[in-house]
Amino acid sequence: MPQTQTYKLPRSGVKREALRKKGQFWTPDWTADFMAAYVLQEKPARLLDPALGEGVFFRAAKRYARSHDFDLALFGRDIDPEVLGQARKSGLDDNDLRNVEMRDFVLDPPSELFPAIIANPPYIRHHRLSPEQKDYLSEFARKTTGRHIDGRAGLHVYFLIRALQTLALEGRLAYIVSADICEGVFAHALWQWICSQYRLDAVIAFASEATPFPDVDTNALVFLIRNARPDKEFDWVKCLDRDSKELTAVVLGRHQKNYNSIQVHRRLLSEALATGLSRPPSDDAKPQCTLGDFASVMRGIVTGNNDFFFMTSARAKELGIPDTLLVKAVGRMRDIQGCFSTGRQGETNPTTERQRVAI
Ligand SMILES: C[S@@+](CC[C@H](N)C(=O)[O-])C[C@H]1O[C@@H](n2cnc3c(N)ncnc32)[C@H](O)[C@@H]1O
Structure with missing residues (x-):
């Protein structure tokens, strides 16, 4: 071995x-x-x-x-x-x-x-x-x-x-x-x-x-x-x-x-x-609509140092950073569990709880 x-x-x-x-x-x-x-x-x-x-x-x-x-x-x-x-x-x-x-x-x-x-x-x-x-x-x-x-x-x-x-x-x-x-x-x-x-x-x-x-x-x-x-x-x-x-x-x-x-x-x-070769097989090779039909999609904030700016809500609290200075963000695709993320304010799911950027 x-x-x-x-x-x-x-x-x-x-x-x-x-x-x-x-x-x-x-x-x-x-x-x-x-x-x-x-x-x-x-x-x-x-x-x-x-x-x-x-x-x-x-x-x-x-x-x-x-x-x-x-x-x-x-x-x-x-x-x-x-x-x-x-x-x-x-x-x-x-x-x-x-x-x-x-x-x-x-x-x-x-x-x-x-x-x-x-x-x-x-x-x-x-x-x-x-x-x-x-x-x-x-x-x-x-x-x-x-x-x-x-x-x-x-x-x-x-x-x-x-x-x-x-x-x-x-x-x-x-x-x-x-x-x-x-x-x-x-x-x-x-x-x-x-x-x-x-x-x-x-x-x-x-x-x-x-x-x-x-x-x-x-x-x-x-x-x-x-x-x-x-x-x-x-x-x-x-x-x-x-x-x-x-x-x-x-x-x-x-x-x-x-x-x-x-x-x-x-x-x-x-x-x-x-x-797409990175994706699993799909029966629907020509989807009728894309994400862009429902929402504006753009690359978010590039922090330049995620280890510093990207933090959990708990960490922000610890540092005394108020919510008004935080933006919810998804840093990595693998942080999204399942197929859905509503991104609504105040949502308490474990995924969004982990992802905030201090601005
Ligand atoms: C991602 S590492 C992979 C190393 C190793 N084969 C492995 O899989 O662990 C890529 C390597 O390519 C070297 N490298 C960078 N640019 C190169 C180039 N233009 N030609 C050849 N090697 C290069 C880097 O120094 C590095 O050692």
Whole structure:
């Protein structure tokens, strides 16, 4: 049984800001294990992790190759030399790291293709990219996909395009990324391109209790994509428990009748693209109305430091902040329990009680 490591992310301050700039959020072992199983199932000779970090995917790949008795050469990239020390501390040696280069994967990609790529890309939103970077990335996306990818795409979107371009024929990619990759204004063009050129084998979503990144305010998804002729259907899987066993079986094509820790939906690609790949299946692919028909919808207050400004009513009372200086707010989608939130003044449900912003 592989040992599972947990990482405590700095919640605020200079260290958190440094993480944001470099996009450094480490994947847990249990997630890396089923991702490695997917890309390595045909025992390829080489694997690329284009955003190495402290090397969780190298360790998972070594475990898989050892238990399935084949030789695997590991190739990696990162732009932060400090990660090499962390990778050594995490159990990798000089031999494991001999093909790791300190080079930018998007701007300066490898010249060869790989049969297996596994990645947790830097999560860097578009407003943190310079105008020059944006221009370059937008031109790269246009040349590669033949489509216009809206400039509000973050670096993780361009990383995905580069990873797909670096995949050998019949090669497999496992990519863990924020769900906003299916939801932003660029998403339609991006997924139309991917699903017309590649085979989407599976999308893994996570229940909030099973999220791989409990300290990060984002929903993660794992995409399993093959450089093969597109198919009409794929598996959409919801992971309910932090356990890779059933997930590994499904990504290896070993479907069961019943599952304990996951839900598996075989879906039509056309339905899923219309509904949104981050969402569960819907019969009603063309909804008659949207939220915007009933209410004005806009992004709320950007506090700049939720740990400071975002608090419970009890905490506000403790600090002596009067109600008149507080605004009810939903900080994270996962704080909404169920399908409804009326947001009425004075409402006392546990959800809204937790969410107030001092202004
Ligand atoms: C989200 S972390 C993931 C690390 C590791 N693979 C994991 O899953 O735990 C992304 C890594 O990509 C690196 N990175 C950032 N920009 C990069 C780029 N343009 N090319 C290659 N690596 C980059 C960061 O330094 C960071 O170590």
